[in-house]
Amino acid sequence: MIQSLINPQHKCTMLSRFFYITQKNKHLTAVKYRNQTVSYGLLNQWVGKIASYLSLNGVKPGDFVAVELTHSAELIASLLAVQALGAAYVPLDKKAPIERNQLILEDVKPVFIIGDKDNFHQKDYPFCDIYHCIQQMDISQSVSDSSQLTGVAYVIYTSGTTGKPKGVLITHNNLSALFEVTESFYQFNSRDVIMLYHSYAFDFSVWEIWSAIAYGGTLLIPDDETRIEPEKLSQLIKNENVTVLNQTPTAFSINAPKLMDFNRSELALRFIIFGGERLNFQALKSWEKKFGLDSPLLINMYGITETTVHATLHVVKKNDLDKLESIIGKVLPSFNYILRKLQDSPSSNDSGELLLSGRQVTKGYLNSDNTSSGKFIEIENNNLSRVYYCSGDIVKCNDNGELIYQGRIDQQVKVNGYRIETGEIESIMAQLDGIEDVCVIALRSEMLGDYLLCCFSSSIESDVTLIERFKILAKDKLPVYMRPLKYKRLDRIPRTVNGKIDKSTIIHSLELAYVS
Structure with missing residues (x-):
């Protein structure tokens, strides 16, 4: 078991918040998966066992540990254990092509891989069989929380322009900044049930995981069959009283019709949060007609892996539903932003590429010269120099100070x-x-x-x-x-x-x- 005496009101890592919650609420349900219910106390024991095993095998702060598991409570314990040692986890999506995962391993060179021995194919790296570790490992060795705000928390690989995936280095400070500026709005709490809908190799999952376990809530993990079956998924959302649901607009268009089969009183949803792609507001009219827009609130959040999941927030209002434009809202308080003017564009003069600076902007790419990539640039404003991430997204600002998403620079074509x-x-x-x-x-x-x-x-x-x-x-x-x-x-x-x-x-x- 790992303990933390840090008061979560002070600046600390999200992991430290989890350990603080665990000490005060061991009995609360941390993770539910199929018929398995794992309390905060039991999850913390698993974290301690995995961390002890990795520590005994030489994993130390600053190392990279790859994780190749299906969604489960054991997966969550593995991610936390790696971070508890001051190391960073690198997700390997089991559904991704083997060649892509191989490219990731060659780039990150992990000191260890956590997986399932019955479904493991990477023989060239030291390996931890998660299920054997949890069942057999003695936790008599004391392990303390070694996570630091300046340390790398995880590495998410995104598509590279060369065809080779790029590893984005996200620090604990980046992650803490995201929740510090959003928690007063969302009021995440121990009564929340939040679904892990997205792959843990997709950064939307980071938001889903921590909005539950850093606040004493329950992380609900659907099995693969339920996740892709709208009828089964909607029934699970109803039966388990899910309060926060995160969706790409495409996924919501598939799942919403079955959710609308229920009456409002049958659903516990507080928020439905959109992200990952452009939201067509007109597609929400049927939902608004059935449920209105007050409960649950529909939230559109724009973000990029390089700026730690979310960068803007907009509460969907009824008059938005008649607009063709996609409002992504106001930039979160942790950011400064600039709209860089575009050349040779038919768009109006107030459009530009969104450049973002602030605590949520990440360290950049692993094994890359970030200054020469053109994605992270230094700009001086009012005698203050800041590093900005160049998003490649075209936006404009409306009269309310909200940003309107117009598309990608790389989606602009010349015809x-x-x-x-x-x-x-x-x-x-x-x-x-x-x-x-x-x-x-x-x-x-x-x-x-x-x-x-x-x-x-x-x-x-x-x-x-x-x-x-x-x-x-x-x-x-x-x-x-x-x-x-x-x-x-x-x-x-x-x-x-x-x-x-x-x-x-x-x-x-x-x-x-x-x-x-």
Whole structure:
């Protein structure tokens, strides 16, 4: 067992908060998974056993420890144990391609891997069998909480422009800053039941985990089958009285219809928090008609791994639902921001690339010269020099001081001399009834030259009817140079493990030539 005498009101790591809560509330439920209920006291015992084993095998502060497990209470204990030693955990998604995980291991060079011996394939690294460790390890060896605000807490790998994943180094200070500026709004507490919906290799999971276990709440882990079955998932949310649900807009569009089968009184939800991709506010109209917007509150949060999960917050209001624009809200108090003007852009003059500075901006990338990458730059303002992260996201500011998300710089394409933001077209095309998903891609062919292709999935059978409606909508809403020339129905729009549209897969499957 690991103890901490730190008062959580003082600046400390989120892990120290967990240990403080554990001492005062050992009996509370920390994690629920299938038929397994793990109290804070038992979870802390597991953390102590794993930390003792790793410590005896030489793991020390500053080391990297890879974790390759399915979602479970044992997974949570493993992540905490690594951090308790002052080391950083590196998640390996078991559903990711083996080649990607191999690239991560080659880059991070972990001193240890925590996994399950029955489903483990990485033979070149020292290995801890989590289940054997928890069952057999004696915790007579004393282990103290060695986490420090300046230390790296975890490393999340994101897609790199070269095709090689990049490891983002997130410190305990980054993580603490996120919760220090959001906890007064969300009021996380011991009555909360928060679902771990996202892969622990996706940084949305970090928010889900700590908003539960740093405040005495319960982290509810659905099994894989339940997670992908909207009917089973919604039933679990109801039966377990889930209070906070985090969703990408795409996931919510799939799960919301089954949740709307219940009456408001049957759900305990306080918040539904959106993140990970652009939110189409008009898609929330049916939810608002059924439940209103007061309980649960719907929150749109924009963020990037490099700025520690979330950077803005916006409470969805009824008048937002008639807007085409995607409001991401006001920047969290831990940040300073700049809008860097764009060159050669058809967007209005008040648009720019969002640059962020502050306590939540991470240390950068592992094994990378961050100053030469162009993503982390030093800017002097009012005789004060700050490091800013260049997000690559285009935003503008409205009259209320809120930021409006307009798309990615790397989603801007040049078609016949016009620079176009495909996300703007997608948000308009998504308004059509019966459209489940949509994406717009710039392509090139010898016969047609440069043109735009609109791919969509739909519950409506007639392609002809849909395409005619698309064309009418485009004519009403878009200038000629932004109107798709071709339309293509797909059974589904492919997405990455993080829920983002996978345009490269579409292009490859249709054997088309992309326009940069």
